Amino acid sequence: MIIFGTRGHYQSLGGVENSIRALSDTAIGQGFPVTLVCRKAMPGEQLKDSWQPQSSVECSQYLDEKTVKLMFQPWNILRGGRNLFRLYEALIEKYPQAIVIARHHFHVLAAHSAGFT
Numbered sequence: 243m244i245i246f247g248t249r250g251h252y253q254s255l256g257g258v259e260n261s262i263r264a265l266s267d268t269a270i271g272q273g274f275p276v277t278l279v280c281r282k283a284m285p286g287e288q289l290k291d292s293w294q295p296q297s298s299v300e301c302s303q304y305l306d307e308k309t310v311k312l313m314f315q316p317w318n319i320l321r322g323g324r325n326l327f328r329l330y331e332a333l334i335e336k337y338p339q340a341i342v343i344a345r346h347h348f349h350v351l352a353a354h355s356a357g358f359t
Contacts, residue, residue: 243340247349330356
C-alpha cells in the first residue's frame with residue numbers, strides 16, 4: 243500500500259496535484275494499491291478538472307476549514323490538524339506496513355505522530 247498525502251484537493255489543477263496523479267497512476271500500473279489523503283473541497287470551491295482517479299484509488303478525506311476571520315484561524319488550524327491526525331491513525335491501523343509519501347508538512351507531522359516511520 244502506498245499512501246499519498248496532499249493538502250490540496252485531488253481534482254484541483256496544480257503542480258503538486260499533477261505529480262500525485264502521475265505517481266498514483268504509475269503505482270497502480272505497477273500493481274501497488276493506492277490510498278490518497280487530501281482535504282475535502284471547501285464550500286464554493288470550483289473543481290475545474292474532469293480527471294477522476296482510477297477506481298482502485300481509495301480516497302480518504304479530512305475536514306480542514308479555512309476562514310478569512312483572523313480570530314478563527316488558529317482554531318481551524320488545530321481542528322484541521324486533529325482531523326488529519328485521526329485519519330492517519332485509522333490508516334496505520336488498516337495498513338501498518340504502508341509507505342507514506344507526503345507532499346505537505348502537516349501530513350508529514352500527522353503521519354509520523356500516528357506511527358508511520
